[in-house]
Amino acid sequence: MPAADRPHRRSAVQRLPRLLGNASMAATTALRSITDDPLTFGIQLARRFPTARGPLLAAARGARGSDRALVETWLEGDLTSTREALDALAGRGGLSRLAAEVAQAAGRPELVADDLAAHPATRARAAWQLGEANEAVTLLAEHAPRSRLHRALRAELALMTPGTRLRWTLRGQTPSNAPRDGVLHLLTNSLPHTQSGYTVRSHEVLKAQRGADLAPTAITRVGYPVVVGGLAARSVDVIDGIAYYRALPARLAPTPDGRLAQQADALAALAGKVAPAVLQTTTHYPNAIVVREVADALGLPWAYEVRGMLEQTWIAGLGSEEARERATASERFRLTREREAELASDADAVFTLSGSMREDLVSRGVPRERIELVPNGIDAAILDRTPPLSADARAALGLPRDGFWVGSTSSLVDYEGFDVLIEAVRLARAGGHDVRLLLVGDGVARPALERQAADAGLGDAARFTGRVARDAVTNYRDALDVFVVPRHDRAVTRTVSPLKPVEAMASGRPLLVSALPPLLETIGAEMERLGSAFIASSPGSLAIELVRLTADASRRAQLVDAGRRRAAELTWSAVGSTSRRSLDAVCS
Structure with a gap:
């Protein structure tokens, strides 16, 4: 063998045990799901892995009549038409088991939970999706007491119940007095396995x-990224000098509490290796359960x-007002809030x-003095960049x-409000203004949005790019004359602050946002005074602002200047300083 080929051969040999371990984990996890409920597994596979939709769509053609049409519609990604078809089927005497599974995947569990003719496991999952946790567990106790689903939901209910501790003990190491940092x-x-607002913020x-x-x-988390298709995942990825370790056992525990115990083992083992002074995690509660246990065992503070x-x-993802109302009144809703x-x-x-999220936490009893605001930020270097003219971009x-191109770079989901933006563009064009739409990203709402744009007669004046590479997003943002964040007024949008408006301001693009508390907090008082906000869920209000901006270059320039000033206050270096101050305090 040539000497130059030997390192590559050794590298391939070294990778083999890791690949086999990852394949073992994926195979055993898939086998459990297939054995428990092959139909549900197929539906979930299609949701998680778009590349699996082709074979599943071909298989669906073997179904009969309305079931076949329903599954084809859902697999093609048309969520609105799927929900309409489900309503029609339910009105004609109930759903088949296949249709019931699609109903849950489409956010319509209320069509299944009360149907006494439905399969008990299907009803139980629908009840759980509606937040009726004890009802789900009781159904399974009566009809499938030895099923893995019954064990899993019982464990999940216990984990979300305040006061429950994870059954886990530290093994093989003891708290150390050695220097920690x-x-x-x-x-x-x-x-690099997931591109999302969550992962970008984490990295920053x-x-x-x-x-x-x-x-x-x-x-x-344990099993990631193998459980989302990353079979070639390594034990550690280093990105921009930041190390991301993976917890990849050969076999995942079959229940949620078992997997959290595996996660605690991996976290404690890594803590023994890197000797941190503090642990930190993000929502939601399973992460916090693990970190609290490991921090207590090692005698460390945690954030x-x-x-x-x-x-x-969770409620924002449900597809009807009835489902959202039932979920809001449910025990799962109450327990989750109390647990967090x-x-x-x-x-x-x-x-x-954001301040609205802080007030929510304070209203639940979290001490105000322990809460630090760490808003979304940008790299200060972006502020030194001279963006191209939008026409050149x-x-x-x-x-x-x-x-005059308006739009956004975003996940295309219902609560983002892009239906409002499409209607606002239609209204502006009906008034004789050459306003055009560019939406960059993908999501479950995309088919419905494309159909809405077509029905509105926008034609080539509306462009949908689908998902683009992370390093290409800036180029598309530069192409916009106005960046719009048209979120609907929902519980989730009144508390959570997205990253994209900060990036738009820093990139030198005029910005319009729905007048919701976290968005108003993000843009600041000067931007609000200049008219950067419009009435949420109001196409007419947004259309008026768009038309005003098409005719007023000086106002666009004012918004750009004010936006850059505001973005300069929201840098990641400021986030680092806040972290340093807070974590130094808890470690002292």
Whole structure:
């Protein structure tokens, strides 16, 4: 063998045990799901892995009549049409088991939970999705007491109940008096395997902490990224000098509490290796449960970063007002809120994104003095960048130079409010203004939005790019004459602050946002005074602002200047300073 080939051969041999271990974990996890309920497994597979939709769509063609049409519609991603079809089927005497599974995947569990003819396991999952946790567990206790689903839901109910501690003990190491330094993070997921607002913020927080000499390290949840398709995952990824460790046992425990115990083992083992001075994690409560146990066992302080309210995000994903009302009144909703408050109160420091989120936590009993605001930020270097003219940026992307282009870079989900933006563009064009739409990103609402744009007669004046590479997002943002964040007024949008408006301001783009508390807090008083906010869920209000901006270059320039000033106050270096101050205090 040539000497030059030997390192590559050794590297391949060294990778083999890791690949086999990852394959073993994926195979055993899939086998459990297939054995328990092959139908549900197929539906979930299609949701998680879009590449699996082709074969599943072909298989669906073997179904009969309305079931076949329903599954084809759902697999094609048309959520609105799927929900309409489900309503029609339910009105004609109930859903088949296949249709019931699609109903849950489409956010319509209320069509299943009360149907006494439905399969008990299907009804139980629907009840759980509606937050009726004890009803779900009781159904399974009566009809499938030995099932893995019954054990899993019982364990999940216990984990969300305040006062429950994880059954876990530290093995093989004891608390040490050796010098400790740095912050060890437990994250749900991370770059490079997942591109999302969560992973981008996590990476920026870690870099900011490194800039503040906090020596951060991270580990992701047990099984990740293998459980989302990353079969070639390594034990550690290093990105921009930040190490992301993976907890990849050969076999995942079959119940939620078992997997959290595996996570605690991995976190404690890594803590023994890197000797952190403090542990830190993010919502939601399973992460906090693990970090609290490990911190107590090792005698370390810990910090909890509350990035969102789990129960609000869950409810926002339900597809009808009835489902949302039932879920809001449910025990799961109440227990989740109480559990998050309990864990935040137990943390030595709490970080959160906005004043509205802080007030929510305080209203639940979390001590105000323990909560630090750590808003979304930007790299200060962006402020030194001179953005191109929007027409030049469009030309570089193959888009028309002419027209007044408005839009966003975002996940396309219902609560983001892009239906409002499409209608506002239609109204502006009906008034004789050449306003055009560019939406960059993908999500469950995309098919419905594309259909709405087509029905509105926008034609080539509406462009949907789908998902683009992370390093290409800036180019598309530059192509916009106005960046719009048209979020609907929902519980989740009244507390959670997104990253994209800060990036838009820093990038030198005029910004319009829905007048919701976290967005108003993000843009600041000067931007609000200049008219950067419009009435949430009001296409007419947004259309008026868009038309005003098409005709007023000086106002656009004012918004750009004010936005850059505001963005300069929201840098990741400021986040690092806040982290340094707070974590030094809890470690002293």
